[in-house]
Amino acid sequence: MARTPRPGTATRGSRTGRPIMVLLDLLGRRWMLRVIWELRGDALTFRALREACSDVSPSVLNTRLKELRDSDLVTLNESEGYELTPLGRELLERCLPLVDWAERWAKRG
Missing domain, CATH: 1.10.10.10 (Winged helix-like DNA-binding domain superfamily/Winged helix DNA-binding domain)
Structure with a gap:
């Protein structure tokens, strides 16, 4: 199971975990x-x-x-x-x- 994205940690589209990228990763998840x-x-x-x-x-x-x-x-x-x-x-x-x-x-x- 995927972990909940957090600002400051790597996420889809951002190795640095920029807050906007983390938010877009979270909101882009199915449903x-x-x-x-x-x-x-x-x-x-x-x-x-x-x-x-x-x-x-x-x-x-x-x-x-x-x-x-x-x-x-x-x-x-x-x-x-x-x-x-x-x-x-x-x-x-x-x-x-x-x-x-x-x-x-x-x-x-």
Whole structure:
């Protein structure tokens, strides 16, 4: 199993572990962005999150949630489920302009 990327340690695309490269490595992992996107609203239980992610396999979802928790982007609220941390919400907010850009890009002639 791959380890959670950390700034300052080598990662895909960067031997020095520059923070932007580490972040892109983390976000580029299979299902990662989808998990973050589905947590943009209220907290979700593992089962609800799995269903929201088109029934991603439980092992992949567990791995992604572990990586997100290790990166302080997601937390587990025992009574409500998984939710974005303040840092995770900030990341999502910074990505939202890309959603608008992608919509414009998709409509280009």
